[in-house]
Amino acid sequence: MSLLLPDLPYALNALEPHLSxxxxxxxxxxxxxxxxxxxxxxxxxxxxxxxxxxxxxxxxxxxxxxxxxxxxxxxxxxxxxxxxCLKPGGGGPATGKIAELISQDLGGFDKFVEEFKNAGATQFGSGWAWLVLADGKLKVTKTPNAENPLTQGMKPLLTMDVWEHAYYLDYQNRRPDYIATFLEHLVNWDFVNANLG
CATH class of the missing domain: 1.10.287.990 (Fe,Mn superoxide dismutase (SOD) domain)
Incomplete structure (x- = not known):
């Protein structure tokens, strides 16, 4: 198979003002x-x-x-x-089945936000923050560079790109601001729930 560049699921300007x-x-x-x-x-x-x-x-x-x-x-x-993982008008508290699992496995949405922000902010250099299923339970993790939790036997549910090219034009060196905006305004919880399949 050839690798393909998928179309974005929204217009280039659909995530403004959060991502330009x-x-x-x-x-x-x-x-x-x-x-x-x-x-x-x-x-x-x-x-x-x-x-x-x-x-x-x-x-x-x-x-x-x-x-x-x-x-x-x-x-x-x-x-x-x-x-x-992104959508116009997204973000905010989780909805649906994932909200129940976040409460059950991670101790509530606020605890998830704290862990996810920490994963993104402490990933040294380039990489990704993830919400995954690991051994049937939710887990927040991070990977460097191109690494993916699939290769460690985990199922990705949500990811946030923390390579500088994901945010630098809009946030410069303020990665924590990008992370907060991602969680507050961009997460596509419908997609996360669909991944629970």
């Missing part, structure tokens, strides 16, 4: 596109080229000789997932 059209234009149109293009070049002559992204990540994670393939494919997966 300019940020989405660069993040989706340049950064995400580069991972797709580079990944396809690296996979062109590989025996992995007909595998799913999940299979490719599973077979290349931790293999230094295939780091280029892993990094690009995982970043395509991570970004494609991230765009779905």
């Amino acid at each position: 059209a300019r940020t989405l234009e660069f993040h989706h149109g340049k950064h995400h596109r580069a991972y797709v293009d580079n990944g396809n070049k690296l996979l062109a002559d590989s025996e992995l080229k007909d595998r799913t992204m999940e299979e490719i990540m599973g077979q290349t994670a931790g293999d230094a000789s295939r780091a280029g393939i892993f990094n690009n494919v995982a970043q395509v997966w991570n970004h494609s997932f991230y765009w779905q």
Whole structure:
């Protein structure tokens, strides 16, 4: 299969004023596109080229000789997932089944917010903050660079990109402000609930 750049599920300006059209234009149109293009070049002559992204990540994670393939494919997966985690008019307290699980497994929504903010703020350098299912329970975690919880046996439910290209045009070095805005105004809880499937 070829890696594809998915269309955004909303207009470039749909997340304003929280994320600008300019940020989405660069993040989706340049950064995400580069991972797709580079990944396809690296996979062109590989025996992995007909595998799913999940299979490719599973077979290349931790293999230094295939780091280029892993990094690009995982970043395509991570970004494609991230765009779905955002929606115009999103954010605020969780709704539906995920709200019940957050209370049950994490001690309430405020505790989740505290843990998720901490995961995003303390991820040194580039990476991701995640809400995942691990052994049947919710867990907040973080990964560096292109790493993905799937390769550690966890099921991603929500992610927040904390690479600088995700927020720098709008927030400069104020990552905590971006994180707070993500939680208060952007999270797509319907998508998170759908992932519980």
